Amino acid sequence: MKNSIKLVVACGGGIFTTTVVTEKIKEIMKKEKINCSITPHKITEIPNIVGADIIVVTGKTKQENKQGIPVMVGLPLFTGVGADVFTEQLVNKIREIMEV
Amino acid sequence: MSENKKVTDMTNQEICEMAVNEECECSDAGVVSLATDQTMILTNVNADSQVEIIKILCTKALEKGYITEIFIEKILEREKEFPTGLPTAVPVAIPHIHDGCLKSFFSMATLTKPVAFESMDGAEDDINTEMVFLFGITDPSQQCSVLMKFCELFQNEELMKKMRVAENTEEQIGYLKNALGDYLLI
Incomplete structure (x- = not known):
């Protein structure tokens, strides 16, 4: 059982959508009372990221993480289209990871 | 693997970024805005x-002295690799670098x-956009609030x-x- 979660948020350049989606996730985690740390990355770095529990990307990628860290596409948090569904999926996934 | 081991596995750069990010709350000091003017709208x-x-x-940005030539080259490259079309109610593209x-x-x-842009999430269908927002951003940690404002705008179907x-x-x-209120520096 983990008491906090380490997230990575990644987009093409690590600028615009990363900044916004990081804030959105902070809000969600606050609401769900989940302790978290969030690290920005670029999408190209996804395969080699270590030490994170979950990766949320906002841009297109077919890359997988070499350590098997789950990768979720979080663009709905930026566009608002499908944001509720994504939020639920993200929270469920995080709770699942934390229970291990 | 224990929590401690995971942290030691991270590179110094990653730990550094993490520390920087912790400070990036959206309550940036004062209103940090993005410059624009009549010739850019x-x-x-x-x-x-x-x-x-x-x-x-x-x-237009080059004429104002906001960018150098390399910006144009890089933003075009970037759009090919990481497209910026958004499947919002009113579709837009947001090239930025x-x-x-x-x-x-x-x-x-x-x-x-x-004009067709590929979708940011890599969806097969192109985004046919009638509005393009182009940004140059020097330091996103200082511009968090204004970027959030634009995100709200893109989701505001009525206004868009x-x-x-x-x-x-x-x-x-x-x-x-x-x-954008005070965030529009014009």
Whole structure:
């Protein structure tokens, strides 16, 4: 059982959508009372990221993480289209990871 | 694997970024804005491709001294690799980069006919956009609040529909002031 979660948020350049989606996730985690740390990355770095529990990307990628860290596409948090569904999926996934 | 081991596995750069990010709460000190002006808010532009509209907007930023030539080269490269079309209710594209950006700015154009951009999430269908917002951002940790404002704007279907058919720059600036308030530095 983990008491906090380490997230990575990644987009093409690590600028615009990363900044916004990081804030959105902070809000969600606050609401769900989940302790978290969030690290920005670029999408190209996804395969080699270590030490994170979950990766949320906002841009297109077919890359997988070499350590098997789950990768979720979080663009709905930026566009608002499908944001509720994504939020639920993200929270469920995080709770699942934390229970291990 | 224990928590401690995981942290030691991280590179110094990663730990550094993490520390920086912890400080990036959206309550940035004061209002940090993005520069723009009348010459960078364009309406009814006729462009045949995404390259053409990106170049038109970049030329305005170059004239103002906000970017160097390298910005144009990099932003076009970036769009091919990481496209910026958004599947919002009113579809838009938001090309942006920091390479070659000397002063943070935003510019935009409405188009007389839609121009196709690939979707940011890699979805198969292209985004046919009639509005393009182009940004140069020097330091996102300082510009968090203004970027959040733009995100809200893109989700504001009612306002975006008005902006799509704005007849001139003056009308468009009125809508932008409404959406961005003090964050519009003009």
